[in-house]
Amino acid sequence: SGKGGTGKTTLTSVLARALSGNAVLCDADVDVPDLWILLKPRVQAEEQFTGGDKAALHRPACDDCGLCVPVCRFGALSSENGRVILDRSRCEGCGACTLLCPRGAFSLSPAVQGRIYGSETDFGPFWHARLVPGGENSGRLVQILRERAKASALEQGKSWILVDGPPGIACPAISAMTGCSIALAVTEPSKSGLHDLKRLGELAKRFRVPMAVVLNRSDLSAEGARAVRQACREAGWPLLAEIPFLVGVVEDLARARIPEAIPPETVRRVLEGIDGLVVRR
Structure with a gap:
């Protein structure tokens, strides 16, 4: 999506729980990371991320x-x-x-732009980071996280790498998507949601990444939902699931818990849809 709040992180956490033990997790939203809130990571390693020269006064x-x-x-x-x-x-x-x-009295030297964390969770290894406010090189930081996640998956024999992507289509989103097996777009039944979905679809097409869609809070607008379904049909994007507005999801998120209210069959359908698309590719 092009903004926060459509349900990307929520869905990622639910999929992480369903794949528990067989996935490496990665939060590519380095400007405003929040997957850690739900995964409760235990940090095992921490390092500085530097990039972009700044002045030093001697x-x-x-x-x-x-x-x-x-x-x-x-x-x-x-x-x-x-x-x-x-x-x-x-x-x-x-x-x-x-x-x-x-x-x-002045020189230029690399500046600390953020921190990288390697963590363990109840659902698998987790790579995440946080940029300092106004930090630069977010795309490079996402690339590093993905490289670490891939190395962990190979080392530990995990079949899945789940990347919780950032909103929009700027550098961090491009870095999160490039080279992925599939992009799973989470949208909502609104004009802005549809607009952002189409922009993301164009980006995925440009980088030759197949895209599938999950329509979240699908019952909030019948007209908006129809428009999303039509866009998916016209573009050839598989609509893997429609998730209605569920009060239980809101209540769990307010308590910083992975939502239990999304039906297991819906989660299974999403995972099977992703798996099928990757196999066909």
């Missing part, structure tokens, strides 16, 4: 002359009580300060 080389302050277009440099202050979170790594400073 003392005592800096004599606080202030020549650099008006040159920084991004407001990362300021002068307070005659002392030059660098706010690295605002630095865009343009390097102007390194060129201007007569004393060579």
Whole structure:
């Protein structure tokens, strides 16, 4: 979907439970990760994710002359009580300060953009991460997570890798989808849901990834549901399941629990549909 809240993470958690013991899990929504809330991971390994150079200010080389302050277009440099202050979170790594400073007090170095976590859950290994606010290279971070998940699957003999993708069609979504066996789109019966579904379908087609669809909260709009079904027929996207609005799902999510209200036969139909499409491919 192009926005949060359609049910991607919810469905991923339900599928993870159904595949318990035979899947590696991966949260590719590195800007706003939330699959961990439902999976309750036990972190086994943690490391920094660096990428994108930012300025570093070195003392005592800096004599606080202030020549650099008006040159920084991004407001990362300021002068307070005659002392030059660098706010690295605002630095865009343009390097102007390194060129201007007569004393060579600035350099560019990779900045910490987030953290990577390797965890265990009750349902299998789990790779996840979190970007710092405004962090860069989200696509690369997703790629790293997928590489780690694949390595875990090969090492432990898991048949499935479930990737909880981010919303939209930007770099993280492209990185999450590229090379996958299948993309499972979760949509809702609304005009925005249909619009985002079509955009995602175009992206999947571009990268030659087959796509199937789950229509969540299907009973909220009869007209919207018909429009989604028609779009699936016209594009050739298998509609694997329609899940109505279920109060039990909302109640479980409010308690940070994997929902129990989605019928097991619906979950089984989704997994069998995915398996069938992958085999035919």
